[in-house]
Amino acid sequence: MRLLITGATGLVGSRLVEQCLANGHQVHYLSTRSSQLDRFEKAQGFMWNPLEGTIDINCFEGVDTVINLAGSSISKPWTKKNRKLILESRIKSLETLRKGIQSLDNHSIKSFLTASAIGIYKEDYNNKLKEVNTEVADDFLGSVVHAWEQEANLFTELGLDPIILRIGLVLSSQGGVLPSLLAPIKASVGVVFGNGDQWQSWIHIDDLVQIILFLSQKNERGIFNAVAPNPVRQKELVRSIAKALNKKIILFRMPKLIVKLLFGERSGLLINSHCISASKIKKTDYQYSFATLGQALDHIVS
Numbered sequence: 001m002r003l004l005i006t007g008a009t010g011l012v013g014s015r016l017v018e019q020c021l022a023n024g025h026q027v028h029y030l031s032t033r034s035s036q037l038d039r040f041e042k043a044q045g046f047m048w049n050p051l052e053g054t055i056d057i058n059c060f061e062g063v064d065t066v067i068n069l070a071g072s073s074i075s076k077p078w079t080k081k082n083r084k085l086i087l088e089s090r091i092k093s094l095e096t097l098r099k100g101i102q103s104l105d106n107h108s109i110k111s112f113l114t115a116s117a118i119g120i121y122k123e124d125y126n127n128k129l130k131e132v133n134t135e136v137a138d139d140f141l142g143s144v145v146h147a148w149e150q151e152a153n154l155f156t157e158l159g160l161d162p163i164i165l166r167i168g169l170v171l172s173s174q175g176g177v178l179p180s181l182l183a184p185i186k187a188s189v190g191v192v193f194g195n196g197d198q199w200q201s202w203i204h205i206d207d208l209v210q211i212i213l214f215l216s217q218k219n220e221r222g223i224f225n226a227v228a229p230n231p232v233r234q235k236e237l238v239r240s241i242a243k244a245l246n247k248k249i250i251l252f253r254m255p256k257l258i259v260k261l262l263f264g265e266r267s268g269l270l271i272n273s274h275c276i277s278a279s280k281i282k283k284t285d286y287q288y289s290f291a292t293l294g295q296a297l298d299h300i301v302s
Protein backbone atom coordinates (compact mmCIF):
# COMPACT_ATOMS: atom_id res chain seq x y z
CA MET A 1 0.00 0.00 0.00
CA ARG A 2 1.08 3.58 -0.53
CA LEU A 3 -0.78 5.95 1.77
CA LEU A 4 -1.10 9.71 1.78
CA ILE A 5 -1.67 10.97 5.34
CA THR A 6 -2.63 14.49 6.43
CA GLY A 7 -2.19 15.55 10.06
CA ALA A 8 0.67 12.99 10.10
CA THR A 9 2.69 15.01 12.60
CA GLY A 10 -0.11 14.97 15.21
CA LEU A 11 -0.85 12.54 18.03
CA VAL A 12 -2.76 9.97 15.95
CA GLY A 13 -0.98 10.66 12.66
CA SER A 14 2.54 10.09 13.95
CA ARG A 15 1.51 6.74 15.51
CA LEU A 16 -0.21 5.81 12.23
CA VAL A 17 2.91 6.65 10.19
CA GLU A 18 5.07 4.49 12.50
CA GLN A 19 2.65 1.58 12.17
CA CYS A 20 2.40 1.89 8.37
CA LEU A 21 6.19 1.89 8.03
CA ALA A 22 6.46 -1.08 10.41
CA ASN A 23 3.91 -2.94 8.21
CA GLY A 24 6.08 -2.28 5.14
CA HIS A 25 3.73 0.30 3.57
CA GLN A 26 5.00 3.37 1.77
CA VAL A 27 3.96 6.68 3.27
CA HIS A 28 3.50 10.13 1.78
CA TYR A 29 2.32 12.85 4.13
CA LEU A 30 1.25 16.47 3.95
CA SER A 31 2.32 19.11 6.44
CA THR A 32 1.69 22.82 6.75
CA ARG A 33 5.18 23.21 8.28
CA SER A 34 8.37 22.93 6.19
CA SER A 35 10.23 22.06 9.42
CA GLN A 36 8.29 18.76 9.51
CA LEU A 37 9.20 17.52 6.03
CA ASP A 38 12.09 15.43 7.37
CA ARG A 39 10.23 14.30 10.47
CA PHE A 40 10.03 10.63 9.46
CA GLU A 41 13.14 8.96 8.10
CA LYS A 42 11.33 6.60 5.75
CA ALA A 43 8.24 8.62 4.81
CA GLN A 44 8.11 11.36 2.19
CA GLY A 45 6.75 14.76 3.23
CA PHE A 46 5.01 17.29 0.98
CA MET A 47 3.85 20.84 1.68
CA TRP A 48 0.33 22.19 1.62
CA ASN A 49 -1.55 25.17 2.98
CA PRO A 50 -5.25 24.34 3.10
CA LEU A 51 -6.20 27.82 4.32
CA GLU A 52 -4.77 29.16 1.04
CA GLY A 53 -5.88 26.16 -1.00
CA THR A 54 -2.34 25.19 -2.06
CA ILE A 55 -1.01 21.63 -2.28
CA ASP A 56 2.00 19.89 -3.86
CA ILE A 57 0.15 17.47 -6.14
CA ASN A 58 3.21 15.20 -6.37
CA CYS A 59 1.95 13.86 -3.02
CA PHE A 60 -0.69 11.79 -4.88
CA GLU A 61 1.87 9.90 -7.01
CA GLY A 62 1.16 6.14 -6.78
CA VAL A 63 -1.12 6.59 -3.73
CA ASP A 64 -3.95 4.07 -3.24
CA THR A 65 -5.20 5.19 0.20
CA VAL A 66 -5.77 8.70 1.55
CA ILE A 67 -6.16 9.25 5.32
CA ASN A 68 -7.21 12.73 6.46
CA LEU A 69 -6.45 13.61 10.10
CA ALA A 70 -5.72 17.33 9.68
CA GLY A 71 -7.36 19.94 11.85
CA SER A 72 -6.42 22.70 14.25
CA SER A 73 -6.55 21.50 17.87
CA ILE A 74 -9.79 21.98 19.83
CA SER A 75 -7.99 22.00 23.18
CA LYS A 76 -6.98 25.65 23.05
CA PRO A 77 -9.43 28.36 24.22
CA TRP A 78 -12.38 28.82 21.85
CA THR A 79 -11.79 32.47 21.05
CA LYS A 80 -13.46 33.86 17.94
CA LYS A 81 -10.18 33.47 16.03
CA ASN A 82 -9.61 29.88 17.19
CA ARG A 83 -13.19 28.84 16.44
CA LYS A 84 -12.71 30.05 12.87
CA LEU A 85 -9.45 28.10 12.62
CA ILE A 86 -10.95 24.93 14.14
CA LEU A 87 -13.71 24.97 11.51
CA GLU A 88 -11.81 26.25 8.48
CA SER A 89 -8.73 24.04 8.95
CA ARG A 90 -11.00 20.98 8.69
CA ILE A 91 -13.23 22.14 5.84
CA LYS A 92 -10.41 23.59 3.77
CA SER A 93 -8.15 20.56 4.27
CA LEU A 94 -10.83 18.35 2.73
CA GLU A 95 -11.57 20.89 0.01
CA THR A 96 -7.86 21.24 -0.90
CA LEU A 97 -7.44 17.45 -1.05
CA ARG A 98 -10.56 17.06 -3.18
CA LYS A 99 -9.58 19.81 -5.62
CA GLY A 100 -6.02 18.41 -5.75
CA ILE A 101 -7.34 14.99 -6.77
CA GLN A 102 -9.78 16.59 -9.21
CA SER A 103 -6.89 18.41 -10.93
CA LEU A 104 -5.03 15.16 -11.73
CA ASP A 105 -5.27 13.64 -15.22
CA ASN A 106 -5.55 10.24 -13.53
CA HIS A 107 -4.93 8.77 -10.11
CA SER A 108 -4.69 5.43 -8.34
CA ILE A 109 -6.67 6.27 -5.17
CA LYS A 110 -9.11 3.54 -4.16
CA SER A 111 -9.88 4.35 -0.55
CA PHE A 112 -10.46 7.60 1.32
CA LEU A 113 -10.84 7.82 5.11
CA THR A 114 -11.34 10.95 7.16
CA ALA A 115 -11.38 11.68 10.87
CA SER A 116 -14.59 12.94 12.42
CA ALA A 117 -15.58 13.05 16.09
CA ILE A 118 -18.22 11.75 18.50
CA GLY A 119 -18.87 15.41 19.37
CA ILE A 120 -21.39 15.34 16.50
CA TYR A 121 -23.84 13.43 18.76
CA LYS A 122 -26.25 15.21 21.05
CA GLU A 123 -25.34 14.33 24.63
CA ASP A 124 -27.31 11.45 26.06
CA TYR A 125 -27.14 9.75 29.48
CA ASN A 126 -29.46 6.86 28.70
CA ASN A 127 -28.95 5.53 25.18
CA LYS A 128 -26.04 4.05 23.27
CA LEU A 129 -25.45 6.30 20.29
CA LYS A 130 -25.13 4.61 16.91
CA GLU A 131 -24.03 5.80 13.49
CA VAL A 132 -27.65 5.85 12.24
CA ASN A 133 -28.53 8.48 14.85
CA THR A 134 -29.05 11.70 12.87
CA GLU A 135 -29.52 14.21 15.70
CA VAL A 136 -26.64 16.70 15.70
CA ALA A 137 -25.46 18.38 18.93
CA ASP A 138 -26.66 21.99 18.92
CA ASP A 139 -23.34 23.44 20.07
CA PHE A 140 -20.13 24.67 18.45
CA LEU A 141 -18.52 21.22 18.22
CA GLY A 142 -21.66 19.64 16.79
CA SER A 143 -21.83 22.26 14.04
CA VAL A 144 -18.11 21.90 13.23
CA VAL A 145 -18.23 18.11 12.97
CA HIS A 146 -21.46 18.20 10.95
CA ALA A 147 -19.91 20.63 8.43
CA TRP A 148 -16.72 18.48 8.38
CA GLU A 149 -18.71 15.35 7.48
CA GLN A 150 -20.75 17.19 4.83
CA GLU A 151 -17.52 18.33 3.19
CA ALA A 152 -16.17 14.74 3.34
CA ASN A 153 -19.27 13.48 1.56
CA LEU A 154 -18.36 15.63 -1.48
CA PHE A 155 -15.65 13.03 -2.24
CA THR A 156 -18.41 10.83 -3.66
CA GLU A 157 -18.33 13.22 -6.67
CA LEU A 158 -14.85 11.79 -7.34
CA GLY A 159 -16.12 8.22 -7.05
CA LEU A 160 -14.51 7.96 -3.61
CA ASP A 161 -17.24 7.24 -1.07
CA PRO A 162 -15.59 8.20 2.21
CA ILE A 163 -15.02 6.18 5.36
CA ILE A 164 -15.94 8.64 8.12
CA LEU A 165 -14.48 7.75 11.51
CA ARG A 166 -16.23 9.33 14.50
CA ILE A 167 -13.36 9.18 16.95
CA GLY A 168 -13.83 9.07 20.72
CA LEU A 169 -11.45 10.16 23.48
CA VAL A 170 -8.03 8.92 22.33
CA LEU A 171 -5.95 7.40 25.15
CA SER A 172 -2.18 7.67 24.69
CA SER A 173 0.81 8.38 26.89
CA GLN A 174 2.08 10.79 24.23
CA GLY A 175 -0.67 13.41 24.37
CA GLY A 176 -4.41 14.03 24.30
CA VAL A 177 -6.44 14.00 27.50
CA LEU A 178 -4.63 11.28 29.49
CA PRO A 179 -1.39 13.05 30.54
CA SER A 180 -3.44 15.92 32.03
CA LEU A 181 -5.59 13.42 33.97
CA LEU A 182 -2.54 11.49 35.19
CA ALA A 183 -0.77 14.50 36.70
CA PRO A 184 -3.17 15.27 39.63
CA ILE A 185 -3.77 11.56 40.27
CA LYS A 186 -0.03 11.05 40.73
CA ALA A 187 -0.42 13.65 43.52
CA SER A 188 -3.32 11.55 44.97
CA VAL A 189 -6.02 13.95 43.76
CA GLY A 190 -8.80 12.88 41.41
CA VAL A 191 -11.08 15.50 39.85
CA VAL A 192 -14.43 14.82 38.20
CA PHE A 193 -16.48 17.46 36.45
CA GLY A 194 -20.13 17.81 37.45
CA ASN A 195 -21.36 14.66 39.20
CA GLY A 196 -18.91 12.44 37.29
CA ASP A 197 -21.75 10.26 35.98
CA GLN A 198 -21.27 11.36 32.37
CA TRP A 199 -20.27 8.62 29.92
CA GLN A 200 -16.82 8.80 28.37
CA SER A 201 -16.28 6.86 25.17
CA TRP A 202 -12.58 6.24 24.87
CA ILE A 203 -10.26 4.33 22.52
CA HIS A 204 -6.65 3.19 22.90
CA ILE A 205 -4.51 4.90 20.25
CA ASP A 206 -3.20 1.56 18.95
CA ASP A 207 -6.74 0.28 18.33
CA LEU A 208 -7.59 3.54 16.55
CA VAL A 209 -4.58 3.17 14.25
CA GLN A 210 -5.40 -0.50 13.57
CA ILE A 211 -9.05 0.39 12.83
CA ILE A 212 -7.94 3.07 10.34
CA LEU A 213 -5.79 0.52 8.49
CA PHE A 214 -8.35 -2.30 8.82
CA LEU A 215 -11.25 -0.28 7.34
CA SER A 216 -9.09 1.19 4.57
CA GLN A 217 -7.77 -2.20 3.52
CA LYS A 218 -11.24 -3.76 3.60
CA ASN A 219 -12.49 -0.98 1.32
CA GLU A 220 -15.32 -0.22 3.74
CA ARG A 221 -17.52 2.84 3.18
CA GLY A 222 -19.68 5.04 5.41
CA ILE A 223 -19.70 6.21 9.02
CA PHE A 224 -18.07 4.22 11.85
CA ASN A 225 -17.76 5.08 15.53
CA ALA A 226 -14.11 4.59 16.55
CA VAL A 227 -14.51 3.82 20.24
CA ALA A 228 -13.80 0.83 22.47
CA PRO A 229 -16.80 -1.41 23.22
CA ASN A 230 -16.82 -0.53 26.93
CA PRO A 231 -17.43 3.16 27.64
CA VAL A 232 -17.23 4.20 31.30
CA ARG A 233 -18.58 6.96 33.49
CA GLN A 234 -16.11 9.76 34.18
CA LYS A 235 -15.67 8.90 37.86
CA GLU A 236 -14.83 5.33 36.85
CA LEU A 237 -12.27 6.67 34.37
CA VAL A 238 -10.54 8.63 37.14
CA ARG A 239 -10.69 5.71 39.60
CA SER A 240 -9.32 3.31 36.96
CA ILE A 241 -6.37 5.59 36.25
CA ALA A 242 -5.63 5.69 39.99
CA LYS A 243 -5.82 1.89 40.11
CA ALA A 244 -3.46 1.53 37.14
CA LEU A 245 -1.03 3.89 38.88
CA ASN A 246 -1.54 2.05 42.17
CA LYS A 247 -2.49 5.34 43.85
CA LYS A 248 -5.05 6.04 46.57
CA ILE A 249 -6.92 9.24 45.68
CA ILE A 250 -9.31 11.73 47.19
CA LEU A 251 -12.04 12.40 44.63
CA PHE A 252 -13.12 16.03 44.18
CA ARG A 253 -16.24 17.03 42.29
CA MET A 254 -16.05 20.35 40.46
CA PRO A 255 -19.66 21.64 40.21
CA LYS A 256 -20.98 22.11 36.66
CA LEU A 257 -21.48 25.82 37.26
CA ILE A 258 -17.81 26.33 38.11
CA VAL A 259 -16.72 24.23 35.08
CA LYS A 260 -18.91 26.42 32.86
CA LEU A 261 -17.55 29.62 34.40
CA LEU A 262 -13.95 28.43 33.95
CA PHE A 263 -14.18 26.95 30.47
CA GLY A 264 -17.23 28.58 28.83
CA GLU A 265 -18.70 26.52 25.98
CA ARG A 266 -15.55 24.33 25.96
CA SER A 267 -16.84 22.90 29.27
CA GLY A 268 -18.96 20.58 27.11
CA LEU A 269 -15.78 18.57 26.46
CA LEU A 270 -15.63 17.81 30.20
CA ILE A 271 -19.25 17.51 31.24
CA ASN A 272 -21.19 16.19 28.24
CA SER A 273 -22.21 12.54 28.27
CA HIS A 274 -21.67 10.35 25.20
CA CYS A 275 -22.20 6.61 25.46
CA ILE A 276 -21.15 5.52 22.00
CA SER A 277 -21.83 2.14 20.44
CA ALA A 278 -18.97 0.13 18.89
CA SER A 279 -21.33 -2.48 17.44
CA LYS A 280 -20.79 -1.49 13.79
CA ILE A 281 -17.00 -1.85 14.02
CA LYS A 282 -17.41 -5.14 15.88
CA LYS A 283 -19.60 -6.45 13.03
CA THR A 284 -16.67 -5.93 10.63
CA ASP A 285 -14.77 -8.58 12.64
CA TYR A 286 -12.19 -6.11 13.87
CA GLN A 287 -10.59 -7.60 17.00
CA TYR A 288 -9.83 -5.01 19.68
CA SER A 289 -6.44 -5.24 21.41
CA PHE A 290 -7.73 -3.07 24.28
CA ALA A 291 -11.46 -3.66 24.74
CA THR A 292 -11.62 -2.72 28.42
CA LEU A 293 -10.35 0.41 30.12
CA GLY A 294 -8.25 -1.66 32.54
CA GLN A 295 -6.39 -3.32 29.64
CA ALA A 296 -5.82 0.03 27.91
CA LEU A 297 -4.59 1.81 31.03
CA ASP A 298 -2.33 -1.03 32.15
CA HIS A 299 -0.67 -0.92 28.73
CA ILE A 300 -0.34 2.88 28.60
CA VAL A 301 0.70 3.45 32.19
CA SER A 302 3.22 0.61 32.15
Ligand SMILES: NC(=O)c1ccc[n+]([C@@H]2O[C@H](COP(=O)([O-])OP(=O)(O)OC[C@H]3O[C@@H](n4cnc5c(N)ncnc54)[C@H](OP(=O)(O)O)[C@@H]3O)[C@@H](O)[C@H]2O)c1
Pocket: 006, 007, 008, 009, 010, 011, 012, 013, 030, 031, 032, 033, 036, 050, 051, 069, 070, 071, 072, 073, 089, 093, 115, 116, 117, 118, 166, 167, 168, 169, 170, 176, 177
Ligand atom coordinates in the same frame (compact mmCIF):
# COMPACT_ATOMS: atom_id res chain seq x y z
N1 LIG B 1 -7.20 13.05 19.85
C1 LIG B 1 -8.50 12.86 20.08
O1 LIG B 1 -8.92 12.51 21.23
C2 LIG B 1 -9.51 13.05 18.95
C3 LIG B 1 -10.87 12.77 19.21
C4 LIG B 1 -11.78 12.94 18.18
C5 LIG B 1 -11.37 13.38 16.93
N2 LIG B 1 -10.05 13.66 16.71
C6 LIG B 1 -9.64 14.17 15.38
O2 LIG B 1 -8.67 13.29 14.81
C7 LIG B 1 -7.71 14.05 14.08
C8 LIG B 1 -6.32 13.73 14.60
O3 LIG B 1 -6.29 14.01 16.00
P1 LIG B 1 -4.93 14.31 16.76
O4 LIG B 1 -5.22 14.22 18.21
O5 LIG B 1 -3.83 13.51 16.17
O6 LIG B 1 -4.72 15.86 16.39
P2 LIG B 1 -3.40 16.76 16.58
O7 LIG B 1 -2.40 16.06 17.41
O8 LIG B 1 -3.88 18.11 17.03
O9 LIG B 1 -2.81 16.86 15.09
C9 LIG B 1 -3.54 17.42 14.03
C10 LIG B 1 -2.63 17.75 12.88
O10 LIG B 1 -3.37 18.64 12.01
C11 LIG B 1 -2.48 19.50 11.36
N3 LIG B 1 -3.00 20.88 11.37
C12 LIG B 1 -3.04 21.74 12.43
N4 LIG B 1 -3.54 22.93 12.02
C13 LIG B 1 -3.80 22.79 10.70
C14 LIG B 1 -4.33 23.65 9.71
N5 LIG B 1 -4.66 24.92 9.99
N6 LIG B 1 -4.48 23.17 8.44
C15 LIG B 1 -4.13 21.90 8.14
N7 LIG B 1 -3.61 21.05 9.03
C16 LIG B 1 -3.47 21.48 10.29
C17 LIG B 1 -1.14 19.44 12.06
O11 LIG B 1 -0.17 18.94 11.12
P3 LIG B 1 0.95 19.90 10.44
O12 LIG B 1 1.31 20.92 11.47
O13 LIG B 1 2.07 18.96 10.14
O14 LIG B 1 0.32 20.46 9.23
C18 LIG B 1 -1.35 18.49 13.22
O15 LIG B 1 -0.27 17.60 13.38
C19 LIG B 1 -8.06 15.54 14.28
O16 LIG B 1 -8.74 15.99 13.15
C20 LIG B 1 -8.99 15.52 15.48
O17 LIG B 1 -9.97 16.56 15.44
C21 LIG B 1 -9.11 13.49 17.69
